[in-house]
Amino acid sequence: MIKTDILIIGGGPAGMVASATSRQYYPDKRVTVVKKSEKSLVPCGIPYIFGNMLESPQDDMIPCGDMAQKMGVNLIEDEIVELNFSEKTATGSLGESYSYDKLILATGSVPREPKIENFDAEGVFFVPKDPDYIIKMEAKVSKMKTVAVIGTGFIGVEIAGELAEKGKNVHLVGSRLLKHAFDHELSEYMEDKMLHENVTFHKDRRTKKIVVDDDGNACGVELDAGEIIECDGVILATGYRPNTALAKRSGLSMRQFDTIYVDEYMRTTEPDVFAIGDCAEKRHFLTKRTVPIMLASTATAEARVAAANLYKINIVKSFSGTIDVFSTVIGDTCFASAGITEEDAAKQQINTTSSVVIVDGKHPAKLPNNHKQAVKLVAMANSGIVIGAQLIGGLDTGEMINILGVIIEKRMTIYDLLNLQVATHPLLTSGPTSYPIIQAAQNISVQHISC
Amino acid sequence: MIKTDILIIGGGPAGMVASATSRQYYPDKRVTVVKKSEKSLVPCGIPYIFGNMLESPQDDMIPCGDMAQKMGVNLIEDEIVELNFSEKTATGSLGESYSYDKLILATGSVPREPKIENFDAEGVFFVPKDPDYIIKMEAKVSKMKTVAVIGTGFIGVEIAGELAEKGKNVHLVGSRLLKHAFDHELSEYMEDKMLHENVTFHKDRRTKKIVVDDDGNACGVELDAGEIIECDGVILATGYRPNTALAKRSGLSMRQFDTIYVDEYMRTTEPDVFAIGDCAEKRHFLTKRTVPIMLASTATAEARVAAANLYKINIVKSFSGTIDVFSTVIGDTCFASAGITEEDAAKQQINTTSSVVIVDGKHPAKLPNNHKQAVKLVAMANSGIVIGAQLIGGLDTGEMINILGVIIEKRMTIYDLLNLQVATHPLLTSGPTSYPIIQAAQNISVQHISC
Numbered sequence: 001m002i003k004t005d006i007l008i009i010g011g012g013p014a015g016m017v018a019s020a021t022s023r024q025y026y027p028d029k030r031v032t033v034v035k036k037s038e039k040s041l042v043p044c045g046i047p048y049i050f051g052n053m054l055e056s057p058q059d060d061m062i063p064c065g066d067m068a069q070k071m072g073v074n075l076i077e078d079e080i081v082e083l084n085f086s087e088k089t090a091t092g093s094l095g096e097s098y099s100y101d102k103l104i105l106a107t108g109s110v111p112r113e114p115k116i117e118n119f120d121a122e123g124v125f126f127v128p129k130d131p132d133y134i135i136k137m138e139a140k141v142s143k144m145k146t147v148a149v150i151g152t153g154f155i156g157v158e159i160a161g162e163l164a165e166k167g168k169n170v171h172l173v174g175s176r177l178l179k180h181a182f183d184h185e186l187s188e189y190m191e192d193k194m195l196h197e198n199v200t201f202h203k204d205r206r207t208k209k210i211v212v213d214d215d216g217n218a219c220g221v222e223l224d225a226g227e228i229i230e231c232d233g234v235i236l237a238t239g240y241r242p243n244t245a246l247a248k249r250s251g252l253s254m255r256q257f258d259t260i261y262v263d264e265y266m267r268t269t270e271p272d273v274f275a276i277g278d279c280a281e282k283r284h285f286l287t288k289r290t291v292p293i294m295l296a297s298t299a300t301a302e303a304r305v306a307a308a309n310l311y312k313i314n315i316v317k318s319f320s321g322t323i324d325v326f327s328t329v330i331g332d333t334c335f336a337s338a339g340i341t342e343e344d345a346a347k348q349q350i351n352t353t354s355s356v357v358i359v360d361g362k363h364p365a366k367l368p369n370n371h372k373q374a375v376k377l378v379a380m381a382n383s384g385i386v387i388g389a390q391l392i393g394g395l396d397t398g399e400m401i402n403i404l405g406v407i408i409e410k411r412m413t414i415y416d417l418l419n420l421q422v423a424t425h426p427l428l429t430s431g432p433t434s435y436p437i438i439q440a441a442q443n444i445s446v447q448h449i450s451c
Numbered sequence: 452m453i454k455t456d457i458l459i460i461g462g463g464p465a466g467m468v469a470s471a472t473s474r475q476y477y478p479d480k481r482v483t484v485v486k487k488s489e490k491s492l493v494p495c496g497i498p499y500i501f502g503n504m505l506e507s508p509q510d511d512m513i514p515c516g517d518m519a520q521k522m523g524v525n526l527i528e529d530e531i532v533e534l535n536f537s538e539k540t541a542t543g544s545l546g547e548s549y550s551y552d553k554l555i556l557a558t559g560s561v562p563r564e565p566k567i568e569n570f571d572a573e574g575v576f577f578v579p580k581d582p583d584y585i586i587k588m589e590a591k592v593s594k595m596k597t598v599a600v601i602g603t604g605f606i607g608v609e610i611a612g613e614l615a616e617k618g619k620n621v622h623l624v625g626s627r628l629l630k631h632a633f634d635h636e637l638s639e640y641m642e643d644k645m646l647h648e649n650v651t652f653h654k655d656r657r658t659k660k661i662v663v664d665d666d667g668n669a670c671g672v673e674l675d676a677g678e679i680i681e682c683d684g685v686i687l688a689t690g691y692r693p694n695t696a697l698a699k700r701s702g703l704s705m706r707q708f709d710t711i712y713v714d715e716y717m718r719t720t721e722p723d724v725f726a727i728g729d730c731a732e733k734r735h736f737l738t739k740r741t742v743p744i745m746l747a748s749t750a751t752a753e754a755r756v757a758a759a760n761l762y763k764i765n766i767v768k769s770f771s772g773t774i775d776v777f778s779t780v781i782g783d784t785c786f787a788s789a790g791i792t793e794e795d796a797a798k799q800q801i802n803t804t805s806s807v808v809i810v811d812g813k814h815p816a817k818l819p820n821n822h823k824q825a826v827k828l829v830a831m832a833n834s835g836i837v838i839g840a841q842l843i844g845g846l847d848t849g850e851m852i853n854i855l856g857v858i859i860e861k862r863m864t865i866y867d868l869l870n871l872q873v874a875t876h877p878l879l880t881s882g883p884t885s886y887p888i889i890q891a892a893q894n895i896s897v898q899h900i901s902c
Contacts, residue, residue, distance in 0.1 A: 013884050020884075024897045042815045045877040053878070059817035296883035301870035304893065308869070315896065318867045325874035336874060364493045366510035398879025400850040405872055406857050416769045418759070419752035421856055423776035423787060426496040427504070428849025432747035433464050433471075442755065445766065446475045 002076070002098045004032035006310060007090060009080050009246075010106035011035030011064055012043065012129065014277030014299035018104050019073045021307035025314060032074040032098065034090075039131040040064045043296060046127060047155060049138055051162025057135045083250040085270045102272050102310045105247055105260065106303065109240040109278035109294050116150070116236070117209035123218035123233040124210055127155055144232035145169060148221045150207045152177050154328050156237030157194060161330045164196035171229045173202040173221065180344070181326045181337035185356065186376060186390050193392070194330040202229070210234055240294055242279045255281040256290040264317050266306035274310070276302040285321030285408070286340055286387055287348050293324045318409075325405040327398045332371065336401035339388035339408045342378050351381040352388075355443035361394045363424070363431035373397065373430055377414070377440035384413040384444070389437075396428065403437065417441035453527070453549045455483035457761060458541060460531050460697075461557035462486030462515055463494065463580065465728030465750035469555050470524045472758035476765060483525040483549065485541075490582040491515045494747060497578060498606060500589055502613025508586045534701040536721045553723050553761045556698055556711065557754070560691040560729035560745050567601070567687070568660035574669035574684040575661055578606050595683035596620060599672045601658045603628050605779050607688030608645060612781045615647035622680045624653045624672065631795070632777045632788035636807065637827060637841050644843070645781040653680070661685055691745055693730045706732040707741040715768050717757035725761070727753040736772030736859070737791055737838055738799050744775045769860075776856040778849045783822065787852035790839035790859045793829050802832040803839075806894035812845045814875070814882035824848065824881055828865070828891035835864040835895065840888075847879065854888065868892035 006022050008015045011033050022031045045060040054060055068075035078092035083103070090098040111126035113119060125137045141147065145168060149160040152174030160172045176187045177194060195201055202223060211220030211228055221229045242258050253261040253269040259281040266274045277299030284291045301319065308314045327336035345352045355377055362370040371394030378388035389404035391397045407417065418441050424432040457473050459466045462484050473482045496511040505511055519526035529543035534554070541549040562577035564570060576588045592598065596619060600611040603625030611623045627638045628645060646652055653674060662671035662679055672680045693709050704712040704720040710732040717725045728750030735742045752770070759765045778787035796803045806828055813821040822845030829839035840855035842848045858868065869892050875883040 013882075017884050021893065024893065042877060042882065044875070045815050045818075048818065048877055053818055054815070055817075060815050062815070295874075297873050297875045297886070300883045300886075301872055301889075304870050304889070308896075315866055315869055318870055319872055323872045325872055327874040327876040327879050329876065329878045334879060338874065364496050364505070364511050364513070366506075367496075367499065367504055395879060396847045396850045398874065398876055399847045399854065402854050402873045402880075403850065403857055405874065406854055406861075406863075409872060410857075410861050410863070412857075412861070415766055418766055419756050419769055421752055421770055421774045421776055421860060422748050422853045423746075423778040423789065423849065423856065424495070424748045425778040425780065425849055426493060426499055427780045428778050428785060428846060429853075431464075431493065432751045433468050435748070435751075438751075438755070442472065442475065445759075 002032065002096065004074065004098065005029035005101045006031045006104070007098055007100035008033045008104045008106055009090070010108055011040055011075070012106060012108045012277065012299070013296040014303045015106035016064065016067065017300040017303035018106060018276060018307040019068070020071050021304050022310060023071050023073060025308050026311060030074065032076060033068065034076045034078050034080055034092070034098070036077070036079050037131055038065055038075065038077045041129060041131050041134060043129045046129070046134060047158035047162050049134065050141060050159055051165045053162070057131065057138055061131065080246065083246065085250065085273060088272070103274065104306055105273070105275040105279055106277045107243045107246065107279045110243045111236065112239045112241040114150070114236060114238040116207050118212050119210060119236060121210050121212045121218045122216050125233065125235050127159065127235065127237055141233060141235070146171070146231045148173060148229055148231040148234045149237060150174065150221070150234065151237030151239070153180070153237060153239065154178065154326065157330070158328060159235055159237060160199050161194065161196055164198035168198065170199045171202060171221070171231060172199050173205050173207050173223065175204055178335065181324070181341065182335070182390050183341045183343050183376065186374065186392060189374070189392065190335060193333050240278065244279050247275065247279065257292045259290065265309050265313070266302050274306040276306045282322040285319070285323045286350070288321060291322065293322050295324065297325065298322055323405060323408055325401060327401055329395060329398070332394065334393055334395050334397035336391045336397050337389070338401050338404040340378065341388055341390070345378065345387065350387070352378050353381045353444055353447060354378045355440040357436040357440045357443065359430045359434045359436045359439070361396070361430055363426050367426055373436055375436035375440050377437065377444065379414050379444055384415055385411050386414060386417070414441040414444045418445060453483065453547065455525065455549065456480035456552045457482045457555070458549055458551035459484045459555045459557055461559055462491055462526070463557060463559045463728065463750070464747040465559070465754045466557035467515065467518065468751040468754035469557060469727060469758040470519070471522050472755050473761060474522050474524060476759050477762060481525065483527060484519065485527045485529050485531055485543070485549070487528070487530050488582055489516055489526065489528045492580060492582050492585060494580045497580070497585060498609035498613050500585065501592060501610055502616045504613070508582065508589055512582070531697065534697065536701065536724060539723070554725065555757055556724070556726040556730055557728050558694040558697065558730045561694045562687065563690045563692040565601070565687060565689040567658050569663050570661060570687060572661050572663045572669045573667050576684065576686050578610065578686065578688055592684060597622070597682045599624060599680055599682040599685045600688060601625065601672070601685065602688030602690070604631070604688060604690065605629065605777065608781070609779060610686055610688060611650050612645065612647055615649035619649065621650045622653060622672070622682060623650050624656050624658050624674065626655055629786065632775070632792065633786070633841050634792045634794050634827065637825065637843060640825070640843065641786060644784050691729065695730050698726065698730065708743045710741065716760050716764070717753050725757040727757045733773040736770070736774045737801070739772060742773065744773050746775065748776065749773055774856060774859055776852060778852055780846060780849070783845065785844055785846050785848035787842045787848050788840070789852050789855040791829065792839055792841070796829065796838065801838070803829050804832045804895055804898060805829045806891040808887040808891045808894065810881045810885045810887045810890070812847070812881055814877050818877055824887055826887035826891050828888065828895065830865050830895055835866055836862055837865060837868070865892035865895045869896060
């Protein structure tokens with residue numbers, strides 16, 4: 001029996017931040033993290049293992065063991081298969097048992113099986129956050145010439161781009177690019193910018209079936225219209241589902257999308273049991289509906305709330321719903337989005353107004369490495385509260401979207417933005433006269449007044 | 452007599468934004484901008500004319516004429532030398548007269564004469580925002596081998612860096628670098644990073660006198676201890692003063708530092724007369740004292756407030772004081788600051804607490820172009836309200852400081868930051884587990900609780 005005060009199941013971003021935060025707030029408590037493999041990958045770094053950015057999967061590894069040792073956290077390689085909430089114990093896959101005072105479930109997510117025939121054939125890969133799987137997968141994929149990538153969310157688009165950069169022929173199959181994060185007008189601009197010459201984009205096509213040769217190896221992909229794309233292997237970037245089988249069979253109250261019910265402090269329905277990250281329920285900041293958003297940054301925010309409040313309420317959760325703040329980069333262009341898109345807002349009967357502004361990302365524009373910046377601001381039509389933003393620009397756009405994240409979280413209106421005080425610098429930002437967040441707000445305010 | 456509805460004196464960032472905003476809010480009104488020269492330089496771009504970034508001063512020009520034409524603004528090259536508030540008229544230097552309904556003073560700032568003997572000698576230059584002066588100056592400075600730069604604020608540091616990059620020997624004389632924007636610990640790190648090998652830094656030395664040869668040309672600089680530095684020319688980056696002689700002799704109520712008194716809507720003491728930008732009074736967001744902050748971004752924020760409200764109160768000024776949000780870049784490193792430094796806060800009897808966090812700017816750290824990021828967060832000791840931040844990092848830090856600008860403006864506390872929702876991406880930001888603004892807030896919160 002391994003005795004601990006705080007037991008954390010899962011060692012992804014949520015689990016590791018929860019352990020660090022527990023140690024900071026409760027230095028007298030013993031903290032134990034149980035994870036399947038001592039190794040860990042930076043989850044969002046996985047696509048870059050397949051291109052030229054990282055030399056090998058090793059370069060994407062997080063030294064969890066060292067980090068745990070530094071923090072005074074006990075890291076154990078095991079898989080918890082049973083929980084007993086009344087006795088406050090857990091059982092590992094090899095029979096080891098653990099006793100705890102406070103339990104945090106940070107079991108993450110796993111790839112979702114798509115409705116595609118033969119998805120389990122040889123030569124078909126998912127993109128799990130599993131180091132051993134990814135190492136083997138990378139070794140195989142690196143030998144292929146032509147790869148089909150199914151799915152046009154962030155992971156699909158990024159992996160397709162990296163494989164193309166590596167010189168492979170890539171077939172990308174799915175709906176328009178990043179459709180949950182960008183409205184049509186920006187999504188189309190994206191196709192021009194994002195798609196490497198080695199990528200053939202099969203837009204708005206559904207994959208029916210993986211074609212398999214006589215040896216059982218994937219050798220093609222059959223689309224909805226019957227068309228067959230030949231390839232040496234297939235990567236399924238078709239989404240993730242919460243890894244919550246253990247929580248479910250232990251009797252925790254569950255919510256939509258197989259997530260674990262949690263309250264504002266990340267408490268489940270069992271006393272002293274918390275859930276954080278991809279396995280825990282997320283409610284949308286605006287619609288207040290349960291949403292299948294899975295983001296490491298949200299997961300770590302939840303981890304801090306749960307861990308700080310394990311024994312005493314030390315901090316109040318400052319966000320009243322999940323804002324999806326995304327970013328990615330293809331080539332020298334960054335694509336970032338925060339909050340709700342105008343198209344999604346329309347579906348939810350939210351009355352919006354918006355403005356798109358395009359400026360130079362440096363001033364004067366003649367400076368080297370100038371990159372155009374496009375900003376779309378989405379606000380509620382009546383109140384002017386900013387509820388969404390989409391940015392395309394240079395690499396600095398990755399931090400620029402976080403300005404918008406704060407603006408949305410604090411329910412700021414376009415009127416608050418009209419005279420926002422910002423730092424502008426020739427080599428770093430657009431000009432003070434044209435700063436696009438402010439300009440877009442001003443355009444919306446003028447529409448407002450003239451109505 | 453030139454008749455206009457809205458007369459704007461000055462065509463810098465404030466004047467140009469005021470004219471654009473006037474046209475947007477009041478499309479039926481005639482807008483006239485009077486400026487000394489039809490040409491305009493991007494003010495913050497001036498240092499880059501002296502290095503390799505821009506090929507010539509022409510590359511830093513703003514096409515004000517074209518912009519004015521596009522906006523339907525009448526741009527006139529003239530200098531207003533007299534104002535008659537009761538008759539609502541203005542007189543130009545060549546005798547032309549103007550009548551107006553609303554008047555906006557955006558006369559900017561000019562270099563301040565330092566207490567240095569012979570500062571007006573041949574071969575000694577200021578850094579005015581005057582295109583004709585800068586064109587001539589650049590032609591002369593480009594021929595010099597050794598240049599002394601006096602002043603270690605942003606302009607001095609940037610020009611010294613650019614001249615050094617161009618291969619010149621540079622002597623930089625002044626207090627520690629950017630002392631108003633950074634605390635000691637970061638300022639010292641800065642000296643390592645910022646100073647090009649061609650720059651000799653004469654730290655904490657005062658310049659007594661410009662040494663002049665028999666022909667009256669500057670040939671050296673004499674420091675306080677009597678030491679003489681030989682050079683071919685001198686650049687005085689010793690600060691600016693509001694250009695308010697016209698306002699003063701016209702009888703407007705003035706405030707400290709020779710600024711024009713303005714209220715929340717940028718109204719002066721005369722009806723229908725507004726003042727914006729460097730010539731208008733600025734009060735500090737926290738100390739509420741009048742401060743000599745001159746920033747194009749603040750100037751444009753004021754321009755939007757004044758212009759939108761010329762005839763009707765359309766928008767409320769959303770900031771209740773000026774936050775100095777700065778950024779600059781030397782080599783591949785960005786230095787940025789927002790709000791008050793801890794040292795300045797101490798002088799003002801503000802009780803503060805702070806934390807410095809250093810992380811990798813990309814995750815995993817093995818990704819190409821990873822740059823360390825240092826974040827110092829300064830909060831009020833009791834309330835935890837964030838009042839200052841200092842960042843050193845890659846070029847993305849230029850937008851990152853604007854997240855802090857919003858945080859300070861909205862009086863957010865470190866508790867609001869603990870579970871901030873941010874976008875993180877391997878190629879764009881630090882990791883979700885280590886995002887430094889959040890980590891610094893968490894460190895401060897733990898100090899708080901353990902007190």
